Amino acid sequence: MTSRVTLQIFSGRPNPTLLLDDRQEHELHERLSGLKTVTDRRAPGAFGGLGYRGFILSRDATHPAGPLSLLVHAGVAEGGFLSPSLVDDSGVEAWLGDIFKGHLKGLPAGYLEAALRQPAQGFHLPQGVVGGCPACHAADAPAYNPGAWNIPAVQPYNNCYNYANNQATNTFAQPGRATGHPAAQMQCGDVQAAATSDGLHAVPNFTGNLGPGQGWYVALVIWPNVDYHWYRQDSVGCWSHKPGQTAVRNVDNGGQPITDPQTCDRGPYVNFCTYMVTTRGVHIR
Amino acid sequence: MGGSDVRLVVELDILSGRPNPRWPLAAPQAAAWAERLAGAGRPIASGPAPAPALGYRGLIVQGAATRWRIFGGRVERAGRVHLDEGAERELLATMPPALRQQYGPALPRGLQ
Numbered sequence: 001m002t003s004r005v006t007l008q009i010f011s012g013r014p015n016p017t018l019l020l021d022d023r024q025e026h027e028l029h030e031r032l033s034g035l036k037t038v039t040d041r042r043a044p045g046a047f048g049g050l051g052y053r054g055f056i057l058s059r060d061a062t063h064p065a066g067p068l069s070l071l072v073h074a075g076v077a078e079g080g081f082l083s084p085s086l087v088d089d090s091g092v093e094a095w096l097g098d099i100f101k102g103h104l105k106g107l108p109a110g111y112l113e114a115a116l117r118q119p120a121q122g123f124h125l126p127q128g129v130v131g132g133c134p135a136c137h138a139a140d141a142p143a144y145n146p147g148a149w150n151i152p153a154v155q156p157y158n159n160c161y162n163y164a165n166n167q168a169t170n171t172f173a174q175p176g177r178a179t180g181h182p183a184a185q186m187q188c189g190d191v192q193a194a195a196t197s198d199g200l201h202a203v204p205n206f207t208g209n210l211g212p213g214q215g216w217y218v219a220l221v222i223w224p225n226v227d228y229h230w231y232r233q234d235s236v237g238c239w240s241h242k243p244g245q246t247a248v249r250n251v252d253n254g255g256q257p258i259t260d261p262q263t264c265d266r267g268p269y270v271n272f273c274t275y276m277v278t279t280r281g282v283h284i285r
Numbered sequence: 286m287g288g289s290d291v292r293l294v295v296e297l298d299i300l301s302g303r304p305n306p307r308w309p310l311a312a313p314q315a316a317a318w319a320e321r322l323a324g325a326g327r328p329i330a331s332g333p334a335p336a337p338a339l340g341y342r343g344l345i346v347q348g349a350a351t352r353w354r355i356f357g358g359r360v361e362r363a364g365r366v367h368l369d370e371g372a373e374r375e376l377l378a379t380m381p382p383a384l385r386q387q388y389g390p391a392l393p394r395g396l397q
Contacts, residue, residue, distance in 0.1 A: 008331070056331050060365070067365035071332050078332070079364040160301045172304055186303075226391070228302040229339060243338045244301040253337050267339035268391055269301075 008053035034090035052115035133237030163242035164230035188273035215279035
């Protein structure tokens with residue numbers, strides 16, 4: 001009934017593990033309680049690799065503090081798909097490194113210390129691709145702000161249409177529902193007409209200047225006869241989206257930054273319909 | 286609560302704009318699934334399997350006070366992840382025929 005720590009480092013041999021003592025359990029609790037800052041970075045250890053890949057903290061439901069499965073690596077603590085990643089700003093990773101130093105066998109002296117001294121960069125979802133993004137011509141374009149959306153009170157109740165319109169209504173908004181004109185078929189024409197009834201308007205591209213009060217660019221795509229999906233162009237120039245109840249992200253299905261939703265990897269949403277302009281005054285429900 | 290009172294709803298996490306399709310599990314099935322998804326004795330995994338953004342992202346099973354996500358041979362609940370290779374396929378087998386007809390072709394080949 002104690003927390004187990006696994007050092008992810010080997011490939012062929014079993015990774016070293018240890019159990020925390022009571023004093024360490026208390027300190028772990030204190031440090032985890034201090035993790036508050038949500039980030040869109042991922043712990044690179046979650047994606048494999050060779051060599052040091054972080055620490056896994058685990059305990060089962062019989063533990064007084066409840067179950068835990070947490071990966072801490074490169075300055076990021078992540079607990080799984082349903083939980084947002086958190087910045088390790090209470091030094092959990094370095095502290096676990098200190099605990100492990102006296103328990104390592106078969107590693108070159110100083111290896112772990114050197115790995116932990118590497119800059120804590122996480123797996124950075126590409127905010128650093130500004131140079132590769134197209135120009136944003138919309139003065140009102142929202143900033144890319146996943147932290148405001150990827151929280152339990154917001155994320156499950158808002159979809160791609162909410163996000164594209166930058167309105168968290170907590171209603172899983174549907175095009176045309178606010179006006180009584182929802183789409184009858186999952187086809188471009190039907191969904192575009194429903195969005196138009198909400199106040200959006202179609203445009204041929206996203207290169208025209210939109211001044212203050214004139215809105216920002218969004219894009220509609222269709223999984224024929226099944227579903228629709230929306231993207232929005234952020235102020236940085238690249239596009240982002242919120243697939244259903246999942247987290248906001250600025251990469252496509254292939255993990256690439258989205259410079260144009262017409263050409264990105266959209267999985268089954270194979271039909272690109274149109275770019276549209278939405279504004280703060282659009283009413284969705 | 287007795288085993289026959291357990292109520293579970295399965296959600297196919299696949300859509301973006303429209304709400305995901307859902308179906309209830311019959312009472313005897315639900316009790317068995319609640320016990321299985323609790324994961325007693327199953328190996329702990331280091332984390333959930335990464336799912337694609339658009340298209341099939343796995344199954345969500347919702348109980349009265351518990352929510353599980355099942356994808357890629359892993360079952361996740363409240364940050365705890367364990368391995369269960371067969372759960373995903375067996376839960377998909379409970380999908381009503383009308384939903385299977387509509388969404389079956391969109392599932393990964395090994396789960397169709």
